[in-house]
Amino acid sequence: MQTSYNGIPVPTGGQPIQYANGAFQVPNNPIIPFIEGDGTGRDIWKASQRVFDAAVAKAYGGKRSVKWYEVLAGEKAYRQTQNWLPDDTVKATVDFRVSIKGPLTTPVGGGIRSLNVALRQLMDLYQCVRPVKYYSGVPSPVKHPELVDIVIFRENTEDIYAGIEFREGTPEAEKFIYFINNEMLQGTKKKVRLDSGVGVKPISITGSKRLVRAAIKYAIDNNRKTVTLVHKGNIQKFTEGAFREWGYEVATKEFRDQTITERESWILGNLEQTPGLTPEENAALIEPGIEFAPKEFGDSIVAEVKDVIAKIGHSHGNGAWKSKILINDRIADSIFQQIIIRPSDYSILATTNLNGDYISDAAAAQVGGLGIAPGGNIGDGYAVFEATHGTAPKYADKDVINPGSVILSGVMLFDFLGWHEAARLIESSMEKTIQQKFVTYDFERQMQGATKAKTSEFATRMIENM
CATH class of the missing domain: 3.40.718.10 (Isopropylmalate Dehydrogenase)
Incomplete structure (x- = not known):
């Protein structure tokens, strides 16, 4: 010192x-x-x-x-x-x-x-x-700003903040694009245009899990009822989608006693509402239209129902899950609408870097x-x-x-x-x-x-x- x-x-x-x-x-x-x-x-x-x-x-x-x-x-x-x-x-x-x-x-x-x-x-x-x-008296553009009380946990070291970019037309960009097109994408219809600037979007299991872990700990310490994993996993399955999957792993493996996932709550809630419900009937309720899906998919959902009941039916069943922290996830573009029309449904958002950047300012505007x-x-x-x-x-x-x-x-x-x-x-x-x-x-x-x-x-x- x-x-x-x-x-x-x-x-x-x-x-x-x-x-x-x-x-x-x-x-x-x-x-x-x-x-x-x-x-x-x-x-x-x-x-x-x-x-x-x-x-x-x-x-x-x-x-x-x-x-x-x-x-x-x-x-x-x-x-x-x-x-x-x-x-x-x-x-x-x-x-x-x-x-x-x-x-x-x-x-x-x-x-x-x-x-x-x-x-x-x-x-x-x-x-x-x-x-x-919201603090009472502050002018706001929305009708019910008092319903907004959200804490955003934005991952702060990866994604676009990694700063890995190559300017269009540089030897570095040319070399990178050549490698992608001729090595990684060889034999596919995908190609990166030669006149592109390119960036790398790294999202690691280490960075993702420690961010979600911090968000859940905050929820426990501050009596928050939900933690929502915000992602664009429907498009970017191995980065944004992985963030979602790793987040659920943290919740169910490290905070099992304190958390319930949204799908788990549906399974246990269905069983409590209709005692004697079979796993097949429960699966049909959480995945409407399951009868039209491939048999392998239907079997996987039935297996999921059985697994949830076997693992946490005793500890989280009979309504006990309602006192747990709910872990759910939302697509990034959807959350912009959700925090405006249903802000009270959300308490803590755990996000990747770029999504959190946008959402933070959009939420603050309210x-x-x-x-x-x-x-x-x-x-x-x-x-x-x-x-x-x-x-x-x-x-x-x-x-x-x-x-x-x-x-x-x-x-x-x-x-x-x-x-x-x-x-x-x-x-x-x-x-x-x-x-x-x-x-x-x-x-x-x-x-x-x-x-x-x-x-x-x-x-x-x-x-x-x-």
């Missing part, structure tokens, strides 16, 4: 968060690095830190406090060090394990891909966690947009919480932007640390402030009779409402 990073001394009176045996040890005065962010990030962080400190002081009466430690990234880092992402910043984020950041600019003309990419790779932050929850959408990148022993929106440079230093995304990312951080009292204080004071229609311009223009508040004024009112 260094005594300073980027020439900035580590705060005195604080201690680093430790991690051992799969658990964090959080002192009462943890040192937590922060990156204020570019553009509007400067105003947002000032407001957010005041809210965080007030909530901790109110919740714990001085027995706990955060020692915030600024580390440099983005424009501020470049001005001071001629480096968009100094090595010391990465080192501090690793050494202190848990950090928070505002929005950062990706520099024009190259430089860093993004801070998230660098930290994700170094710290193996394989979970992108995005809670999507509850106020990215301005109040928090996020976290989490791995085994490390976490970086962050604003999910951009830097909006034209509003920089004007004290007008909604600080909600960073503030609610702080709620995630405090819950992660186990400081739930501070987290609930922040949530309730934000909701009360919004209900009072004392809001920043993005909400004020959508709310009749609202008062337009500055970023700093919104934070002050939140503190008063604690």
Whole structure:
């Protein structure tokens, strides 16, 4: 552990968060690095830190406090060090394990891909966690936003984030396409066009299972009733489809006592509704039209029914399955409709990378947009919480932007640390402030009779409402 990073001394009176045996040890005065962010990030962080400190002081009466430690990234880092992402910043984020950041600019003309990419790779932050929850009073484009309470677990290291691409017309692309066409697709009607850019979509059993495992553990710890595996397995059977299959394996082999799959619930539910139902009759109920299918298919469904009853009939039957966590799956395009017309049916979504990217923003639109959408990148022993929106440079230093995304990312951080009292204080004071229609311009223009508040004024009112 260094005594300073980027020439900035580590705060005195604080201690680093430790991690051992799969658990964090959080002192009462943890040192937590922060990156204020570019553009509007400067105003947002000032407001957010005041809210965080007030909530901790109110919740714990001085027995706990955060020692915030600024580390440099983005424009501020470049001005001071001629480096968009100094090595010391990465080192501090690793050494202190848990950090928070505002929005950062990706520099024009190259430089860093993004801070998230660098930290994700170094710290193996394989979970992108995005809670999507409605706070009363927030303007919304849907009729019943209050029904939305979803946590999205997006795999964060594979799929398109692996970054394996070859530009059209390059020798690398030509070589890759030649290999695919003449080796892998030889003898088939499939061919990759020679003028294509190409990318590789890796989805591994390791990456998939650990993401689903984290989602199910979260469901257990937070009394969530469903975990939905989101995929495009009807088209991409060996990547997206495999994600689905591996997810079910985690549920049924590692969390057998706590989970029930959707098909298992149908089988046990049918048997409870009609005692004495034969396996053949049960199979016909879960697969309508089975009599028209090949005999081998019908036999496999009957065997599935018998297997479920034999293995979990005693432990999960007689209605016991209704208290278990339901594991189901949905096709990716379908889930966009589902979270709009039936949001209360969904609690946790476990997704591959690209699907989760789209769904996170689409879901956030129902509850106020990215301005109040928090996020976290989490791995085994490390976490970086962050604003999910951009830097909006034209509003920089004007004290007008909604600080909600960073503030609610702080709620995630405090819950992660186990400081739930501070987290609930922040949530309730934000909701009360919004209900009072004392809001920043993005909400004020959508709310009749609202008062337009500055970023700093919104934070002050939140503190008063604690």
